[in-house]
Amino acid sequence: MFNTTIANLIGLSWWKKVSTAIMFVAVLLFVLVWILPLVGAIFTALRPLQDLRAHGFWSIPQEFTLENFAVAWDLGNLNTYLKNSFIITIPSLLGTLTLSSLVGFAVSQYKFRGNMFVYLLFLSGMLLPFQILLIPVFTLSNYLGIYNTYLGLIMIHIVFQMGFCSFFLTNFMSTIPSQLAEAARIDGCSEFKIFYKIFLPLTKPALAALGTLQFTWIFNDYIWALVLIRSDSLKPVTAGLATLQGQYTTDWGVLVAGSLLAAIPTIIVFILLQKYFIKGLTMGMGK
């Protein structure tokens, strides 16, 4: 009411400009404070320890150095950890997308007994707290001889992420008209070809969104790496950071530099594929 009255008195467009300016400044200040941890981390990592110790964070930097990054990368083994993260993430991602698109196609395009059951099975897997799987999967990996191997970690990522991915892809594929499949069938196309040649290409936008989302989720996993990998040389970067923390307890320059190095791949994915990332999140809400 108040706003409207003022707006009428002094002219709508002028009032609009002022209120936009006020909002702009308020949001700007908030965002600056909000990203301070990240910006602060970057500056800390770029400064030598003595400088920080002597003058504190808010002093004007005497010099910048990549020393901390170099230490974390070489002595801290971040190079190995990051390489491991990719070796684990990429096959996991491809595996889970492949298997889930099979599920999505079958559940969305065929009417069969147990259709709903399969759908609900994957849905409930998506909501399951993973803690309930930790101990048996650890035992299972030991039993299969894949404990402390890349494969052990890749398998649980593939299968565990299938819950969310199948749910997501089933929802998406059920929006593709089934007449497409019918027509191809009449033309003598095999069931697998219908999936591979017709449905998979049409599902590309969903796969891109889901893939982006899953990349960050699998890459950022911590607990499965802790539980299923023991050797330092096989650890992905998240578990590696915990080791780094043990080595460089309060050498914050190195620890923060290590954290930033670990974050670079997901940040790049986010910057390049932001559109898909957000689409993945909002599509995944089941609406």
Place this chain on the structure above:
Amino acid sequence: MKRDKFFSPWLFLILPLLLYAIWVVIPAFYTFFLSLTRYDGLLSPEFIGLANYERLFSHDTFYISLLNNLRWVVVFLIVPVTMGLFLAILLSKKIPGARLFKALIYSPMVLAPVVIGLIWTWIYSPRSGLLNHTLTLVGLQTLTRGWLSDPDIAIYAIIFAGVWRHTGYVMLIYLAGLTSIPPDLIEAARIDGASAWQRFRHIIFPLLKPTTTIVIVITMIESLRSFDFVNIMTDGGPFRQTEVLANFMYKEAFARYNMGYGASIAVILFLIMVIFIFIYVIQRREEYGGGEKVV
């Protein structure tokens, strides 16, 4: 239905279902069984009835963890949800640079919780940390403390790192929800003289109700994923005051090899999750008027 069409869905499903059974379905049930046994991960499990649960219910750390999990849920339901909603409404307006602002606010979401935990451990560190240093600089020296070593504060300090990550997610979901509200509706209310608060209270918020339900469920699930933060920031200390169920379980099962006992903690965590999901399903039912579409 043709004969070969009867088999084809199962041809597609056989491999996914087989793997899913081995890595997810059977392990989930197996945990229930293990929770009734004494098991060290090597020798075969020995059935001991409900002894693990008896021990759990008389273990101080269990109640501390449970309380801390509750604190995570409550703080998460209040702080990121309110902030996320507020930011979404603000940023849905035509502000210059809104796109960049949005991206910066939700950027913490792509960082691993471990990365965030480590960065915030630095921020909180007593000597060289950003927080104490800034407080000293602006003359609030009395407020400085060991944020992660003070037993009364540590848990909230950790939760805040989680809030920092989660707020952008909430904002994003609300932004998506806001786009479904027809602008004419709000414009009409404005012309009728409804104040900004009235427009929010009587039009925007009620129309966002389905979005809010989704936000609440996602927030509750996220608040249970506190393990990464606690494990890297304090590992439950000082004096177990920041312990949460997941980290408590991890330590019992994988550091002390009390796997049967660890399984009983996992079962409790599972039951808590079931309660959340149950509340969610009932909520949605009411929305659809006892309706058919639950999920």
